[in-house]
Amino acid sequence: MKCAAGIETRIVDESSINLDPIQAAGRLTPEAMKAVIAWGDGYSVCDHCHKPFRLDYVTNPPIADFHSDLSKWLGMDQSQVVPGARRAFQEVTGALVSKGEPVMMTGMGHYTAYLSVEVVNGVVREIPPTPDHHITADTAAERIEAVIREFGYAPKLLFIDAVDFMYGNFHDVKGVAKVAHQYDIPVLYNGVYTVGVLPVNGKDLGADFVVGSGHKSMAAPAPSGVLATTDEYADVVLRTTKISGDVTGRKFGIKQVGILGCSLMGAPIVGLIASFPAVKERVKHWDEEVANHRIVTDALLSIEGTKIASEFPRRHTLTRMDTSASFDVVARTHKKRGFFLSSALAKRGITGIMPGVTKQWKFNTYGLSREQVEYLAGAFVDIAEENGLRIA
């Protein structure tokens, strides 16, 4: 079946258990699917855009209510929708960082965070992770002091991942934020792996900015994301236009500069809003998600030689496995080499693990049912046994 010439119908999540770490929590709800079809036309959400002509004032569809609900839900004062977490980073660096100024980043940060500093010609200074892949308040303090010695002033902004993308480890956001605030450094909480899957309260954590990804963790279409902040920083980061034409004298009302007036339209915003009730409900069931995940990690750990590279016990549904002493040993002599694993999983209707990789690999079980995780756990053990690995 084709959508158009050269564009196949995509059938992945309909037919398979999909373990792709970045796709698991972005899968659309049925409500979002319907909304995407109904509102997919270009400027559809502008049907009812009246004075003062701002996206976050539109009441049909309920974009205005979504903004206020979102701020409350994240424990912050004001919100904005953005085309992806990366655009939130860029908006914040654009407002707070000038050429040559330092930004504190963790060594486990995402490339988009680094690039958001580069795009404003800022300078990155890193907080190194501990040997067990954590970012601590002590190291943050040391590195901030080093930046002050180097530049003569404190970093303009500090990025901290709630849960990093490499290991799915939790980091001491509260502790790091407390240190940063002692130097008056604003803190950007990167919640791409938390906002939309578990409860987040930005003010409790000491965040000046909370960033979430719609398409990664809020069951929304791409590109979508959220930026929430405090009244203090909203004045700067969510500032409204002051520019005017020198000949015509034209002015542009209260459009927000950081998103060039309007960010999300059509499918991304309506999909994000349509999933929001389900998302608000699902964060209350995070414990069940983790319990399901542990069924799979327990099964994997029962395979001789298998280790978990992430922190343990697991507290998140994204985990980095180390199978260099199990599946990778099989790969050395298997006729399919490293592809034996993805191929054996595919045969069982399981997809999303990087094909060919058997040393360290990541997977995410977010959103799977108890039945599905039990099936998955059994599948890993079967594949191990089939290939002569011992089960404890």
Ligand SMILES: *Cc1c(COP(=O)(O)O)cnc(C)c1O
């Ligand atoms: C995926 C990811 C991002 C980028 O999110 P987008 O919404 O696609 O821009 C940023 N940071 C981390 C840690 C990520 O894993």
